[in-house]
Amino acid sequence: MNWKKFFIAFVAAFGFLFLFGFLWYAILMHGAHQEVRALFRTESEFNEHFLWLVLGHIVMALFLTLLCVRFVPAGGAGPCALLGLLVALVYEGPHLITFAVQPITTKILCGWIVGSLIQFIVACSIIGTIYKTSSPVQGRILNS
Amino acid sequence: MKRFIFAFIAAFIFIFLWGWFYNGVLLKDVFNEAQSLFRPRGEMMSLFHWIIIGQAGLALAFVMIYASGFAGGGIAAGVRLGIMVEIFAVGARCAIYATQPFPAKLLVLISIGGFIEMIVTGVIVGAIYKPAVARTSS
Numbered sequence: 001m002n003w004k005k006f007f008i009a010f011v012a013a014f015g016f017l018f019l020f021g022f023l024w025y026a027i028l029m030h031g032a033h034q035e036v037r038a039l040f041r042t043e044s045e046f047n048e049h050f051l052w053l054v055l056g057h058i059v060m061a062l063f064l065t066l067l068c069v070r071f072v073p074a075g076g077a078g079p080c081a082l083l084g085l086l087v088a089l090v091y092e093g094p095h096l097i098t099f100a101v102q103p104i105t106t107k108i109l110c111g112w113i114v115g116s117l118i119q120f121i122v123a124c125s126i127i128g129t130i131y132k133t134s135s136p137v138q139g140r141i142l143n144s
Numbered sequence: 145m146k147r148f149i150f151a152f153i154a155a156f157i158f159i160f161l162w163g164w165f166y167n168g169v170l171l172k173d174v175f176n177e178a179q180s181l182f183r184p185r186g187e188m189m190s191l192f193h194w195i196i197i198g199q200a201g202l203a204l205a206f207v208m209i210y211a212s213g214f215a216g217g218g219i220a221a222g223v224r225l226g227i228m229v230e231i232f233a234v235g236a237r238c239a240i241y242a243t244q245p246f247p248a249k250l251l252v253l254i255s256i257g258g259f260i261e262m263i264v265t266g267v268i269v270g271a272i273y274k275p276a277v278a279r280t281s282s
Contacts, residue, residue: 071214096195
């Protein structure tokens with residue numbers, strides 16, 4: 001494993017996940033979230049728990065980087081984007097379950113589904129672009 | 145393809161039963177402590193089909209990832225994938241904890257259950273799904 005490339009890919013993935021999350025969930029979906037305000041922390045409470053948000057994104061970025069390196073060792077934006085799609089699909093199941101058990105609106109559910117699809121596909125393609133080995137070995141996902 | 149379908153069905157049945165037993169029975173009282181964040185029981189039951197679709201989607205995506213990049217490694221590879229998927233879910237739960245007022249105890253217990261769920265799902269999928277090459281050589 002090329003640890004230098006791994007670390008750069010991880011940092012880039014974290015930066016994208018965090019920035020996109022802020023733009024999509026905090027800015028674009030702000031109005032939708034306000035419709036069920038009781039389900040979310042107040043601003044001061046959120047500020048107190050902000051480190052958890054950062055930690056969560058670090059863990060997600062690390063997982064995505066590890067999975068891309070393990071799954072598509074040759075790297076490349078395309079195969080990694082496909083992996084990102086599969087990871088997003090794993091994540092959509094819990095979104096649907098959340099919709100059944102928590103009083104979120106259909107608008108929020110759709111926003112979360114579309115947001116996570118974009119977020120994970122783009123994050124994985126960034127990782128694949130950075131973690132690209134010069135080895136001619138193709139990613140296993142292509143051989144499946 | 146046949147083994148893919150068997151693995152998916154077995155994983156789905158396990159995820160469904162485990163979800164019911166762990167979240168619905170074992171953690172019932174802990175969930176009740178955060179009742180204001182959940183739908184009333186009647187409303188939840190009317191949306192129950194979304195839980196089934198969500199769990200089926202999770203099982204299907206898990207088997208697809210396993211079949212695309214982990215198959216051939218058997219049960220050990222399934223367990224590795226399960227652990228990785230759950231680590232990712234723990235990261236997502238940290239973000240949820242920052243934005244929603246869930247009790248920390250509830251999220252910790254859900255994560256413990258999630259690790260058991262994904263590891264066993266990995267064992268099931270790894271034991272059932274075998275790539276065509278591995279089957280012909282054995």
